[in-house]
Amino acid sequence: MHAPSAPIVYSFVNPEELVDSLATFIVKAQKESIEKKGRFTIALSGGSLPKQLGGLVGKPGVKWDKWQVYYADERVVPLDHEDSNHRLCVEELFSKVPIPSQNIHTIDYSLADDLEELADAYEKELIHEFAQKDAARFPVFDVILLGVGPDGHTVSLFPGHELLSEEDRWVAYITDSPKPPAQRITFTYPVINHGARVVFVASGAGKADTLVTVLDKPEEGLPASRVRPITPGQVYWFVDEPAASKLQYPRTAFRL
Numbered sequence: 274m275h276a277p278s279a280p281i282v283y284s285f286v287n288p289e290e291l292v293d294s295l296a297t298f299i300v301k302a303q304k305e306s307i308e309k310k311g312r313f314t315i316a317l318s319g320g321s322l323p324k325q326l327g328g329l330v331g332k333p334g335v336k337w338d339k340w341q342v343y344y345a346d347e348r349v350v351p352l353d354h355e356d357s358n359h360r361l362c363v364e365e366l367f368s369k370v371p372i373p374s375q376n377i378h379t380i381d382y383s384l385a386d387d388l389e390e391l392a393d394a395y396e397k398e399l400i401h402e403f404a405q406k407d408a409a410r411f412p413v414f415d416v417i418l419l420g421v422g423p424d425g426h427t428v429s430l431f432p433g434h435e436l437l438s439e440e441d442r443w444v445a446y447i448t449d450s451p452k453p454p455a456q457r458i459t460f461t462y463p464v465i466n467h468g469a470r471v472v473f474v475a476s477g478a479g480k481a482d483t484l485v486t487v488l489d490k491p492e493e494g495l496p497a498s499r500v501r502p503i504t505p506g507q508v509y510w511f512v513d514e515p516a517a518s519k520l521q522y523p524r525t526a527f528r529l
């Protein structure tokens with residue numbers, strides 16, 4: 274097996290260019306996936322990420338009925354709660370585009386009293402989507418979109434947490450997330466690191482120091498540095514100049 278490829282970092286002069294280029298990238302991935310398999314699987318995160326998806330609204334070539342959307346990370350709150358990643362994605366994107374609601378796979382909040390059951394139920398949704406269709410032991414998402422926190426966490430994989438060493442489960446739960454709310458479910462590394470295109474999005478000067486540690490000092494092993502999809506998977510970073518301002522890591526010109 275080949276070593277994972279190095280991350281590709283695209284840096285954009287302003288947030289608008291980032292948002293537009295991210296949409297272009299996603300639509301190209303969608304086209305390739307639909308040509309190959311007739312569907313497109315994408316996983317989303319919360320935080321500031323949903324806002325970065327605005328470039329998809331009205332973008333030509335998006336085949337919303339072919340999208341199957343999952344949450345790589347979700348807070349265990351009702352779907353209409355202000356902390357819900359799903360609610361944020363609906364507000365920022367899904368309420369503005371013609372995606373069939375059954376193509377958006379949410380957590381089953383009725384199981385919130387038993388997080389193990391809730392995480393299992395979500396894992397079953399993934400098994401339903403992937404198990405018979407792809408030969409791989411783990412699901413291979415066409416695109417997984419990630420954010421990064423100040424401590425280098427991504428999804429709900431936090432520094433020093435035991436979930437970092439989960440090797441079997443596809444979806445795990447956490448009850449002690451240092452970023453509130455405490456109860457969440459999250460994709461595990463095996464799922465993230467089987468993704469075909471794993472895409473971090475980071476904007477603003479507040480991310481600059483974190484990016485230095487994650488990209489220039491991967492040996493420190495922050496959770497985001499440990500996202501290294503197995504070949505032929507590839508990790509990408511879409512960042513704006515303020516976020517990239519302290520980076521030594523080489524940037525690649527964005528050309529699709």
Ligand SMILES: O=C(O)[C@H](O)[C@@H](O)[C@H](O)[C@H](O)COP(=O)(O)O
Nearest residue numbers: 318319320321346420421422428
């Ligand atoms: O639900 C969540 O909280 C996210 O999935 C989380 O992993 C997020 O992506 C990072 O914390 C970055 O958040 P920001 O983009 O808001 O800085």
